Amino acid sequence: MRLYNTLGRKKQDFIPVNDNKVSMYVCGITAYDLCHIGHARSSVVFDVLYRYLRHTGYDVTFIRNFTDIDDKIIKRANEVGKEAGDIAEKFINEFYVDMDKLAVLRPDIEPKCTEHIPEMIALTEHLIGKDHAYSTPSGDVYFKVRSFEGYGKLSGRNIDDLESGARVDPSEEKQDPLDFALWKSAKPGEPSWESPWGLGRPGWHLECSAMSEKYVPLPLDIHGGGQDLSFPHHENEIAQSEAATGKPFANYWVHNGFVQINSEKMSKSLGNFFTIRDILDKFLAETLRYFLLTMHYRSPLDFSFDALEEAEKGIKRVYAALAQVDVELEKSKWKKSPFPEELVTEFDEIEKSWKEAMEDDMNTAGALGHVFSAIRLAGRIAEDKNLRKSEGGRDLFIRIQENMKVWGSVLGIFERVPAEFLTELRDNRAARAGIDPAKVQGLLDARKDARKNKDFEKSDAIRDELAAMNVEVKDTPQGATWDVA
RNA sequence: GGCGACAUAGCCAAGUGGUAAGGCAGAGGUCUGCAAAACCUCCAUUCUCCGGUUCAAAUCCGGAUGUCGCCUCCA
Numbered sequence: 001m002r003l004y005n006t007l008g009r010k011k012q013d014f015i016p017v018n019d020n021k022v023s024m025y026v027c028g029i030t031a032y033d034l035c036h037i038g039h040a041r042s043s044v045v046f047d048v049l050y051r052y053l054r055h056t057g058y059d060v061t062f063i064r065n066f067t068d069i070d071d072k073i074i075k076r077a078n079e080v081g082k083e084a085g086d087i088a089e090k091f092i093n094e095f096y097v098d099m100d101k102l103a104v105l106r107p108d109i110e111p112k113c114t115e116h117i118p119e120m121i122a123l124t125e126h127l128i129g130k131d132h133a134y135s136t137p138s139g140d141v142y143f144k145v146r147s148f149e150g151y152g153k154l155s156g157r158n159i160d161d162l163e164s165g166a167r168v169d170p171s172e173e174k175q176d177p178l179d180f181a182l183w184k185s186a187k188p189g190e191p192s193w194e195s196p197w198g199l200g201r202p203g204w205h206l207e208c209s210a211m212s213e214k215y216v217p218l219p220l221d222i223h224g225g226g227q228d229l230s231f232p233h234h235e236n237e238i239a240q241s242e243a244a245t246g247k248p249f250a251n252y253w254v255h256n257g258f259v260q261i262n263s264e265k266m267s268k269s270l271g272n273f274f275t276i277r278d279i280l281d282k283f284l285a286e287t288l289r290y291f292l293l294t295m296h297y298r299s300p301l302d303f304s305f306d307a308l309e310e311a312e313k314g315i316k317r318v319y320a321a322l323a324q325v326d327v328e329l330e331k332s333k334w335k336k337s338p339f340p341e342e343l344v345t346e347f348d349e350i351e352k353s354w355k356e357a358m359e360d361d362m363n364t365a366g367a368l369g370h371v372f373s374a375i376r377l378a379g380r381i382a383e384d385k386n387l388r389k390s391e392g393g394r395d396l397f398i399r400i401q402e403n404m405k406v407w408g409s410v411l412g413i414f415e416r417v418p419a420e421f422l423t424e425l426r427d428n429r430a431a432r433a434g435i436d437p438a439k440v441q442g443l444l445d446a447r448k449d450a451r452k453n454k455d456f457e458k459s460d461a462i463r464d465e466l467a468a469m470n471v472e473v474k475d476t477p478q479g480a481t482w483d484v485a
Numbered sequence: 486g487g488c489g490a491c492a493u494a495g496c497c498a499a500g501u502g503g504u505a506a507g508g509c510a511g512a513g514g515u516c517u518g519c520a521a522a523a524c525c526u527c528c529a530u531u532c533u534c535c536g537g538u539u540c541a542a543a544u545c546c547g548g549a550u551g552u553c554g555c556c557u558c559c560a
Contacts (some may be wrong), residue, residue: 009489011501015524027560034560042560065531072558152488155555161487162556204558226560231488233559256560257490263552267559295498300491308496310509317508320522353506357499366499370506376524383515383524456518465548474521483521 001359006253016221021217022058027225030067032076033093036273038259042226045256045297047104051410062107065340068114084191098276105411111211117193119210120202124182132243136173139185139198145178148239155231205236223250257300290413292313293364321375323418324382325397339392350374429484
């Protein structure tokens with residue numbers, strides 16, 4: 001597989017340090033609020049990477065941390081009059097609720113910052129011992145940025161340029177404005193831990209360095225996170241870890257692009273954000289997940305409810321085709337009539353293309369394009385009287401179905417029983433449109449009677465009435481069904 | 486100010502040297518009591534603009550314009 005490495009800014013062949021063992025560390029959330037779509041994107045992107053690596057046969061150790069102590073959590077706790085630990089616990093639980101709905105698999109290891117204080121203290125002491133860090137009279141510890149030669153290599157920054165733009169808070173006792181905190185002395189009333197420098201708590205960047213080192217050998221094969229973490233967070237992690245160990249921290253740095261609203265970054269500080277809950281109030285989680293995968297993970301993704309509705313049409317079409325395949329495969333008799341070999345070849349190509357897309361820097365958008373090609377192929381066979389009854393057709397239906405299972409398991413979508421999903425999607429759309437399913441069913445029953453009596457005038461009148469409610473009637477051999485127009 | 490990314494049809498979006506995937510919308514057709522769905526066909530001689538390299542460029546190089554991001558907590 002090829003992966004775009006932020007370190008070096010180009011796609012590279014992905015080669016793990018240890019054969020088929022892969023270590024992957026992704027920066028998780030700071031647990032102080034509900035997650036927004038940006039978190040959803042990052043989680044889904046790395047979930048797909050995790051799934052794909054496992055699919056291709058790697059033995060992956062996936063670590064995703066929780067930052068459960070930091071300024072924002074403390075601030076939030078003070079606002080609502082609770083303990084910081086309670087806030088963190090609450091929002092970690094809420095995070096799981098969202099992630100489970102989005103079908104994001106649990107990582108193998110989910111370390112929490114507060115459970116690794118000793119490791120972080122040890123790392124800090126080690127860095128002081130190597131003269132890469134220093135403590136101050138008030139009990140803070142800072143990393144000496146200028147003592148680490150490679151500083152700026154990930155984000156492509158020049159240390160002197162940074163210096164000129166650096167701001168210094170007068171309350172800080174930094175030797176250099178670029179230095180960043182490894183350990184922060186506690187202010188009265190703040191959660192704190194004993195340390196050689198007095199009561200305090202770890203700086204944000206420290207946890208990833210300490211916790212990744214604890215659970216897997218460095219260098220990490222993959223380190224990931226949102227694009228905004230590359231500087232300063234990941235740059236600082238590199239400085240800490242590499243200064244301490246003398247080894248590279250991570251070989252492949254993978255960063256996902258932002259979610260934007262009207263082409264502007266969505267962020268808490270701008271206030272233009274939607275939480276995952278906001279979306280799932282209206283749309284199915286699978287629709288959101290599908291939407292997130294329709295764009296390459298590094299591109300900015302412009303979110304809007306209109307775009308989500310479009311995505312919904314896409315996923316509906318895929319499931320509708322899968323439902324059709326299910327129906328076809330329920331037949332028990334198949335004819336030995338000839339089946340065009342080129343259709344089989346066409347599917348061979350689709351299968352190959354899907355893999356190529358995923359191999360090329362996890363191009364889920366491209367891969368989904370090929371899913372649609374498979375879907376259309378299924379539709380073409382189902383449409384043709386002879387093909388759909390032939391053994392060749394059956395075999396290709398089965399192949400399409402089996403491949404969709406594999407593709408779906410990698411992408412984390414298309415895994416539901418199609419008919420069930422379609423009903424759920426319809427009810428979801430009906431709820432959004434304010435349609436009462438029971439009332440619709442009543443009208444459909446009345447229409448059924450009218451049609452039985454060949455009273456098409458009445459039948460059409462009922463359909464018009466339903467149409468006025470935004471309900472579309474579909475007559476099928478199995479009876480009438482409905483959908484939201 | 487420093488650093489960086491992006492610019493592909495009405496909209497969304499793949500495509501990083503070999504002659505423009507896919508989705509949505511739209512048009513025509515098959516099917517249907519009429520519809521809907523599905524399927525078929527059509528829908529970018531061209532990839533923001535201007536130069537250059539090359540047998541060959543959306544893809545590489547230079548410049549212009551525009552949009553966005555990082556440099557401060559942020560996925």
